[in-house]
Amino acid sequence: LPLAAPLQEETGPWSAGVTRYQWLVLIIASAGWLFDAFEGQLFNLTRQDMLRELIGADPQRQKFWGDLFLASCLVGGTLGGLVFGTLADRFGRKPAMVASILFYSVFSGLTYFATAIWHVALLRFLVALGVGGEWAVAASLVAEVFPTRARARAGGIFHGTSVAGTWIAAAAGLFVGTHWRYAY
DSSP, X not given: OOOOOOXXXXXXXXXXXXXXXXXXXXXXXXXXXXXXXXXXXXXXHHHHHHHHXXXXXXHHHHHHHHHHHHHXXXXXXXXXXXXHHHHHHXXXXXXXXXXXXXXXXXXXXXXXXXXXXXXXXXXXXXXXXXXXXXXXXXXXXXXXXXXXXXXXXXXXXHHHHHHHHHHHHHHHHHHHTTOGGGGO
């Protein structure tokens, strides 16, 4: 069997030939992913104060609802990837990504107004739908628009922005302290 021809290494920086449009897609997708991570980590930082305000100091009830919220986020994120992925296949990646970012942003913001524990449970599920959708659609969009030679680095930049979101959430959590509503 003949051996495959060796790959030709391209010279120049990985970003050579990347267009303004491709950079714009990377920036918007990365910002969406940054705020996905920010929102999720901020919830983790504010959850205890939220639960204490809405259901009291009973540790068993707090654990039950905290675990329910986490399960709701996992199910919502999974369904969000499927729903928004399907919408992206039908209507395009860009509109689906924008819709998913708006989806999680609106429902995260509405968390400020939650007065009952079931409000938070429902809102967490809806936020997770948007987060799961944004990640799935944005990752696909970045991979699709970047040329092969730049795809791995663009994907690395995209995925790396979640770390920045975690750091920003930590700073916001310190800033709002026990006033969890202001975080949303």
